[in-house]
Structure formats: structure tokens, C-alpha cells
Amino acid sequence: MELNNEVLLDIHRRMVRIRTFETEAGKLAEAGKIPGALHLYVGQEAVASGIMAHLSNEDWITSTHRGHGHLIAKGGEFGRMFAELFGRATGYCKGKGGSMHISNMDLGMLGANGIVGAGPPIAVGAAFSIKYRKTKNVAVTFFGDGASNEGSFHEAANMAALYKLPLLFVCENNGYGEYTAQANHQAIVDVADRAAGYGMPGVVVDGMDAVAVYEAADAAIARATAGDGPSLLECKTYRFFDHVGVRGMGLTYRTDEELAEWQKRDPIHIFEARLAELGVVSKEEAVKIHEDVLTEVQAGIEFAESSPLPDPATLLEDVYA
Amino acid sequence: MAEARELTYIAAVAEAAKTVLLEQENAFIAGEDVAGAGGVFGSYRGILEEFGDQRIVDTPISEEGIIGLGVGSAATGLRPIVDIMFMDFMGECMDEIANQMAKMRYMFGGSATLPITVITMSGGGMNMAAQHSQSLEAWICHLPGLKVVAPSTPYDVKGLIISASRDDNPVFVVLNKLSLGNRGPVPEESYTIPLGEAEVVREGSDVSIVTYSRMVGESMSAANTLSEKGIDAEVLDLRSLQPMDTAAIVTSVKKTQRVVVVHEAVRFGGLGGEIAAQIQEEAFDYLDAPIARVGAPFSPVPFSPVLEQAYIPNADRIVAEVDKLLNAA
Numbered sequence: 001m002e003l004n005n006e007v008l009l010d011i012h013r014r015m016v017r018i019r020t021f022e023t024e025a026g027k028l029a030e031a032g033k034i035p036g037a038l039h040l041y042v043g044q045e046a047v048a049s050g051i052m053a054h055l056s057n058e059d060w061i062t063s064t065h066r067g068h069g070h071l072i073a074k075g076g077e078f079g080r081m082f083a084e085l086f087g088r089a090t091g092y093c094k095g096k097g098g099s100m101h102i103s104n105m106d107l108g109m110l111g112a113n114g115i116v117g118a119g120p121p122i123a124v125g126a127a128f129s130i131k132y133r134k135t136k137n138v139a140v141t142f143f144g145d146g147a148s149n150e151g152s153f154h155e156a157a158n159m160a161a162l163y164k165l166p167l168l169f170v171c172e173n174n175g176y177g178e179y180t181a182q183a184n185h186q187a188i189v190d191v192a193d194r195a196a197g198y199g200m201p202g203v204v205v206d207g208m209d210a211v212a213v214y215e216a217a218d219a220a221i222a223r224a225t226a227g228d229g230p231s232l233l234e235c236k237t238y239r240f241f242d243h244v245g246v247r248g249m250g251l252t253y254r255t256d257e258e259l260a261e262w263q264k265r266d267p268i269h270i271f272e273a274r275l276a277e278l279g280v281v282s283k284e285e286a287v288k289i290h291e292d293v294l295t296e297v298q299a300g301i302e303f304a305e306s307s308p309l310p311d312p313a314t315l316l317e318d319v320y321a
Numbered sequence: 322m323a324e325a326r327e328l329t330y331i332a333a334v335a336e337a338a339k340t341v342l343l344e345q346e347n348a349f350i351a352g353e354d355v356a357g358a359g360g361v362f363g364s365y366r367g368i369l370e371e372f373g374d375q376r377i378v379d380t381p382i383s384e385e386g387i388i389g390l391g392v393g394s395a396a397t398g399l400r401p402i403v404d405i406m407f408m409d410f411m412g413e414c415m416d417e418i419a420n421q422m423a424k425m426r427y428m429f430g431g432s433a434t435l436p437i438t439v440i441t442m443s444g445g446g447m448n449m450a451a452q453h454s455q456s457l458e459a460w461i462c463h464l465p466g467l468k469v470v471a472p473s474t475p476y477d478v479k480g481l482i483i484s485a486s487r488d489d490n491p492v493f494v495v496l497n498k499l500s501l502g503n504r505g506p507v508p509e510e511s512y513t514i515p516l517g518e519a520e521v522v523r524e525g526s527d528v529s530i531v532t533y534s535r536m537v538g539e540s541m542s543a544a545n546t547l548s549e550k551g552i553d554a555e556v557l558d559l560r561s562l563q564p565m566d567t568a569a570i571v572t573s574v575k576k577t578q579r580v581v582v583v584h585e586a587v588r589f590g591g592l593g594g595e596i597a598a599q600i601q602e603e604a605f606d607y608l609d610a611p612i613a614r615v616g617a618p619f620s621p622v623p624f625s626p627v628l629e630q631a632y633i634p635n636a637d638r639i640v641a642e643v644d645k646l647l648n649a650a
Contacts (some may be wrong), residue, residue, distance in 0.1 A: 039539075044363060052356070060393075060397055062393075076506075091430070092429075092430065092432075093428060093429050093430035093432070094430035095430070096427055096428060096429075096430045097429060097430060101428035103428070103429045103432070103433070104432070105396070105429065105432045105433055106432075110393070110396060110397075111425065111428065111429060111433075113421075114420070115416055115420050115421070118417065118420065118421055120391065121385055121386050121388065121389020121392070121393070121417055122389050122392050122393040122396070122417075122421060123385060124389055124393060124395070125389055125390045125391060125392055125393020125394035125395070125397070125401075126391050126393040126394070126396070126397045127393075128390055128393065128394045128399075128418075129393065129394045129398060129399050130396070130445055132347075132349065132375065132395075139393075151385060152385050152386075152389070152416070152417075155381070155383035155385050155386035155389075156386055156389060158381055158383065158386070159380065159381060159383060159386045159390065162381065163378075172511065216403075218444040262648075267385060268443070279461050307550035317431065318426055318427050318429075318430060318431035319426070319427050319466055320426070320466065320468075320490050321426065321431075321434050321435075321488075321489035321490050
């Protein structure tokens with residue numbers, strides 16, 4: 001797909017939607033309005049947006065515990081997403097999944113996942129399904145640097161390459177597996193190196209640059225749909241918040257200086273500078289886009305807050321088909 | 322009338338699998354050594370030749386990948402039959418079973434449908450030692466979202482596999498490796514056995530033996546021995562373990578007022594405890610004696626044939642337990 005102005009605007013919109021949703025969700029969590037754990041995607045927006053700009057509802061993705069961004073980029077509605085985070089009956093999972101299991105089958109989103117590394121084997125199944133039906137779709141599995149140490153990733157990578165499945169392994173390397181720095185959890189610098197062990201291409205991508213992500217995905221999708229098999233894209237990125245919750249600064253396991261360095265490369269700022277330079281969106285227009293999205297997010301929060309709680313009578317529904 | 326055709330327990334697996342592939346265009350089989358080798362037990366012999374390599378797929382030795390293949394392909398519209406060669410290998414894929422397959426529908430608020438059949442093999446008696454002989458059905462019966470069946474005869478093997486494949490939920494078909502050569506009547510046409518329905522395989526009035534899988538045969542032998550002593554035992558084959566036909570168990574207990582629950586699995590924490598609890602909840606006033614349980618002792622399955630023989634429950638042990646029960650009453 002050609003990277004024209006329409007695509008640039010589309011990617012920008014996806015990133016702003018994620019940033020705004022996550023920022024407001026973080027505030028709500030701090031205000032005690034969201035039960036349970038929240039893993040926010042702020043800082044990593046370029047990855048989901050650059051990939052998802054290529055996909056339709058017939059392309060499947062598996063996500064991670066940090067999954068809101070993937071669902072938003074795949075077309076998730078704010079109202080139904082907030083409703084799920086609030087545990088309301090109108091949520092995407094009727095309040096049965098919450099943040100860590102948020103999903104929407106109609107959008108081709110096979111769920112956030114509370115188990116690190118559980119997504120890749122499921123994505124193998126989705127990609128197998130696409131190949132079985134001989135359509136030109138793809139599956140994409142998002143996972144972190146931490147998950148690349150799980151056996152599930154390795155089994156999935158081997159099987160996907162063996163069967164030449166139309167699958168993209170997208171590693172969001174944010175430098176930390178939970179609270180442990182990459183250097184302390186694996187002896188390699190580039191997760192992309194692991195691709196060689198399975199006979200697929202492994203590419204390191206600047207995960208703060210949505211255009212770089214978009215272009216890398218373009219090549220990987222072309223390879224996948226041509227029947228040549230999977231690729232591994234390692235997107236180097238950073239989460240601006242903590243592993244859980246909002247706090248970014250003052251953490252024991254990483255330095256404020258490191259965070260500040262990465263924030264200089266904020267994916268949305270980089271992208272907006274590029275849009276201004278290309279004359280696609282002026283700074284003023286960008287501000288307007290942010291405001292419009294915030295209004296939409298606020299409407300979503302209102303929808304969620306005014307939505308009914310699940311009826312306890314529904315507790316045992318959906319265990320079986 | 323012509324005599325009913327007989328098949329072995331293992332041949333019934335292949336016939337059921339072929340039936341499913343013929344009936345459902347979105348069904349396929351995947352697992353270790355299933356295609357080229359036809360399955361290490363011969364469960365899928367002839368299927369590759371008849372159906373081709375799109376419908377039956379050899380996988381790497383990657384159980385987590387295999388279950389993931391099942392979950393992902395089922396959620397996106399296929400109807401996989403995945404084979405886990407020995408149920409002992411569930412340890413390699415328990416996350417995809419317990420946290421993904423069993424829960425995906427519920428976590429997604431009912432929007433995902435997972436029509437997966439998992440075929441696996443349980444049981445000892447073949448000197449395959451501690452890691453290839455276990456009966457771990459209690460692990461999976463404890464997980465809401467899964468169904469579990471454990472056929473005792475070739476007839477039930479075919480009917481339950483076809484039923485499992487038509488069900489829109491993940492269903493484990495727990496086969497028994499020592500039963501593979503058992504012969505029995507199997508109709509050539511397609512048929513189903515409702516999931517969740519037990520079968521009274523021997524009517525009796527003095528004691529109920531509630532059991533499943535290979536222990537049905539041992540229980541029938543025990544019932545024959547008991548009948549020589551003037552004791553009339555009823556044998557109930559559960560066939561489905563999840564959902565379990567509690568009503569059939571209760572009906573039998575109300576009739577005989579004494580019950581022995583028999584399984585090959587380790588007694589402690591086995592399904593026998595759950596069955597006993599359900600009986601006392603629903604039929605306590607009918608019981609004339611404590612509920613007895615026969616199961617394996619609390620030990621890994623041993624290797625040496627003499628040790629293994631001492632380990633696995635058998636007809637003699639069932640008879641002894643019934644004698645104890647009747648003397649206690």
C-alpha cells in the first residue's frame with residue numbers, strides 16, 4: 001500500500017486515538033474508577049498504528065496484556081472499550097474480560113492476553129485458518145521482548161515458518177520484561193536475531209517511527225500473502241508509563257534520564273513534525289485533531305459510566321456455547 | 322439378521338476421524354506423527370492417503386503450538402481435531418488448554434466459539450512408566466469451558482468422537498491405550514452419542530459400580546465374579562466426565578443404596594471424590610453404607626511389570642471393595 005497523504009492521516013489518527021484513550025484511562029484508574037490492573041500503551045503507539053493501517057477486519061491479530069492500543073488501532077470503539085474497563089454489561093466482553101482480555105471478534109482482534117507469550121500459538125492457528133481458506137489475509141501476533149523468552153513464541157515461530165503461514169511476528173521491544181531490563185533477561189540485543197533460527201527474515205525497526213513500522217509491515221505482508229511465510233519485525237520502542245498503571249518517573253528499575261531520552265522521540269511528536277514538514281497537517285490542525293479525539297473519548301467515558309452493570313444472573317452465561 | 326460388524330477400539334478412532342472429515346469441510350486433523358505415520362497408535366491410518374495433506378497435518382513436537390493451532394483455527398472458523406499423543410504431555414501445553422482454550426469464550430463475553438476436539442491417550446498397563454501412563458482427566462474436568470469424554474468401547478469411541486466434533490465447545494476425548502485392541506460392534510454409518518449421558522451397562526440391585534474408560538471392563542468382570550457369590554452389581558459407564566450425568570448416578574444409587582466409584586486415576590483428588598460428594602449431596606438418605614472408592618495409590622505409575630500390576634486397579638480390587646461394603650452394611 002502506497003504511503004500517501006490519506007495513509008499518513010490515517011496512521012496519525014490511530015496514534016492520537018490510542019494516546020488520548022490511554023491517558024484518560026490512566027486518570028480514571030488513578031481516580032479509582034477502573035477495577036483491576038491496567039497496562040497502558042503510551043509511548044508505543046507507532047507500532048500498533050503502523051501495522052494496523054494495513055489491516056482489515058478479515059485480518060486477525062493477537063495482542064498482549066498491554067492490549068488497548070492494538071484494539072483501538074484495529075477499530076475499537078471508545079465507549080465499548082471503556083465500558084469493558086469499567087466492568088459494564090455494554091463492554092466488548094460484557095464485563096467478563098476487562099482490560100487484560102479485551103477483544104472483538106468482528107474486528108479480527110483475538111484478545112488481549114493475561115499470559116505473556118500466549119498469543120503467538122493462537123496466531124499460528126488464525127494464520128493456518130487463512131491459509132486453509134486460501135484468502136489473501138494475514139495474521140499478526142504482537143508480543144514483547146519478555147515474551148520472546150517463552151517457549152510458546154519459539155514453538156509458534158517454528159510452526160509458522162514450517163507451514164509458510166501468512167503471519168507477522170511483531171515484537172514490541174520496550175526494553176523491559178515487566179520490571180527487568182532486557183540486558184538482564186536475554187543475552188541478545190536484537191530479538192530479530194531469533195528469526196534466523198526459524199528460517200524467516202528478522203528485521204529491526206524503529207518502533208517510534210510509524211512510517212518505518214508501516215514500511216516494514218508492507219514488505220512482511222507482501223511476503224506473507226505471496227505464500228512465502230512469516231517474518232519477524234522487532235520494533236524498538238519504549239513505554240512512557242510503568243508496567244502497570246501510570247507513573248513513569250521515579251521508578252527503581254529504570255532512570256528518569258532514560259525515560260526523558262525516549263520521550264524526545266515521542267512517536268506522535270515525530271510524526272506530527274513530519275506531517276507539518278510535508279504540509280499534510282499543520283500544527284494548528286493537529287491540535288484540532290487531538291481535541292476532536294478527546295471529545296470522542298469523553299463521550300465514550302460517559303457512555304461507559306451510564307451503562308448498566310452486568311446482571312449477576314449472567315455469571316454462568318458464555319462458559320459454554 | 323447379519324451379525325454386527327466389529328472393529329477394534331483403535332480402528333474406531335480412524336473411522337470416526339474419516340467420518341468427521343467427510344461430514345465437515347472445515348475439519349482437519351493435526352498432531353505429532355498423525356499424517357505420514359498414521360499416528361503412533363495407528364489412530365489415523367489411511368487418512369493422509371484418502372484426504373490429502375490439507376486435511377491431516379504432521380506437526381513438530383510442540384504441544385503448546387498444537388493446542389494454539391487448535392484454538393486459533395477454531396476461533397477463526399475451522400473445526401480442528403488436534404492430537405496430544407499421550408495425555409501426560411498436557412504439561413507441555415497446559416497454558417493453551419487452561420488459560421486460552423477453556424476460557425476464551427467466557428473472557429470474550431461469548432463472542433468466540435471454539436469447536437475443538439482434542440484426542441489424547443491415557444492409562445497404564447503397558448510398562449511405559451511414570452510419564453506415559455497417567456490418567457489425568459481430573460486436571461481438565463476442573464476447568465470450566467472444557468468438556469471431557471472417556472469412551473470404554475469401540476462403539477462409544479466412534480460415537481463420542483463424532484459428537485465431540487459436532488459440538489461447538491472444546492471437547493477432550495480421553496482414549497485408553499490398553500483398550501486399543503478391544504473389539505466390539507461398530508455401525509458403519511455415522512452416529513452420535515449425546516455428551517453428558519451415562520449408560521447402565523449392567524443392571525443390578527445390590528450395589529452400583531460407577532466408572533468409566535477401561536475400568537468399565539474391569540468392573541464388568543468384577544460384577545460377574547460378584548454374581549457368582551449372589552451379589553447383583555449394577556455397572557454405570559459415565560462415558561462423559563464433563564458434563565457428568567449426575568442424575569444417572571443418583572438414580573442408580575437410589576436403586577442399590579450402595580456405591581463404589583472406580584477409576585484408574587490416583588484416588589486422592591481424583592473424580593471419585595467429586596462423584597462421592599455429589600452422591601452425598603443428592604442421595605445421602607438413600608445410602609446404606611459409606612461411599613467406597615477404588616483408584617490408584619498415591620504414587621507415580623511404576624515401570625516394572627510387577628509393580629505396575631500392583632498399582633493399577635483391577636477386578637479383584639473392585640470385588641474386595643464391594644465385599645467390604647456389603648459386610649459393613
